[in-house]
Amino acid sequence: MQDGKSGDKTRKPIERQNIRLTVAFEGTAYHGWQIQSDSATLQGVLSEAIRKITGEQVKLTGSGRTDAGTHARGLVANFSTGSAMAPARLARGLNAVLPHDIRVLSAKRTHPGFHARKDASSKIYRYQIYLGPVLPPHLRREYLHYPYRVDVSRMQAAARLFSGEHDFASFAKTNADRTNTVRRIFRCDLKKKGHILHLTVEGNGFLHHMVRNMAGTLLEVGKGSMSLEAFKNLFKQKDRRLAGFTAPAHGLVLLKVRY
């Protein structure tokens, strides 16, 4: 590359790095991923931390939007930078300036074409529920407290029906301007240990509020306010009003994104 004004000297091309971050956060204090002018968001706070460390205003791509108040153990994001800083040093620098509820678990150099959202092959979410009469304080930020009698084996039978390719229109946020509401669920299981109930779902993609609506609907099946038969019909009915309530954001954790 040559630049007339710099005279005869040949400049080395600027080598850009595409950095892939794995990020964990407790989302209680954030209005979700996407940058907003008036609220703290993950994308906003992370971009600002990157600016402090590299001096650059980068475009940070996340593996997907996340709802306000949800959490992550391993969200993936990427950005292109002209900084030559070693990724491990960058990660340490970011953790030094980030608030304690956001941590960069790793930073790695990846190929220039890597795109955190478009290249994701699946995501794993967990919805966390506490069934006991009183929610222990250390679980309060990341568990839905649901102190009602539920039939867990009925819920498990329903959860298994989520596996496979289905039209999830009944489980998508209403007013969402999606045309294609078909998604493939690779795995959906519900495990109980003491008072704790974990719904773990892996899929190739998720509609807005989909996991929270799946969790809320399963709880209605467990409580007996929805029959298994009515549950089965939801896939073909494609009507959000017929499914269960939207379980609150704070019980949802993005565990992992696969590529």
Next chain:
Amino acid sequence: MQDGKSGDKTRKPIERQNIRLTVAFEGTAYHGWQIQSDSATLQGVLSEAIRKITGEQVKLTGSGRTDAGTHARGLVANFSTGSAMAPARLARGLNAVLPHDIRVLSAKRTHPGFHARKDASSKIYRYQIYLGPVLPPHLRREYLHYPYRVDVSRMQAAARLFSGEHDFASFAKTNADRTNTVRRIFRCDLKKKGHILHLTVEGNGFLHHMVRNMAGTLLEVGKGSMSLEAFKNLFKQKDRRLAGFTAPAHGLVLLKVRY
């Protein structure tokens, strides 16, 4: 019981209830159990909540003092009250006025002689350590971050030596005015799962800072800065300066008190 001023009527004796509470708390915001005039403490905040619900200023007895910043899943406390309120209603009332980092898990009527501290036969503590390079945000309040290479099987061998009756003078806070430093440990085990290390100790009593000093000393054994031989000698040396560091308060959780 008769009272001259009330005339002829025979009053029923005031029946007092001895209430046993099981309490869980995230201790981050508190200066330990014992009431202090100028800082928020568990005993202070709980006593004030009881006053709001029963109208009485009670003497609240805890199963033991706890260090500032430590946590509990099941601390036991008791108090005597003239209120006839049903214990379950009392528990709901307390949880309605307590801050969210303190929860009354249960309230039960117990026999008049029950004393939460004197009657305890054993306590179970867990010290929680995270060994990975970056501490995930959701563990930050209750885990010591120790991102060093440790030999866990050496630590486990040392942990087993804590079992039985020993003089724990080397593991007691210096300047403590204890004369008898002999305690019986019923069980002491160290378990690793992924990056998480849990030291679980059950004993008939604990000296000030004892579990935290046990955890710190085991980490020094694991890191190699203390030999197993040196570790074994600590029981007869009875010298705090020879044991390991005091692991920080925020990794310590009181799991249960047995009676």
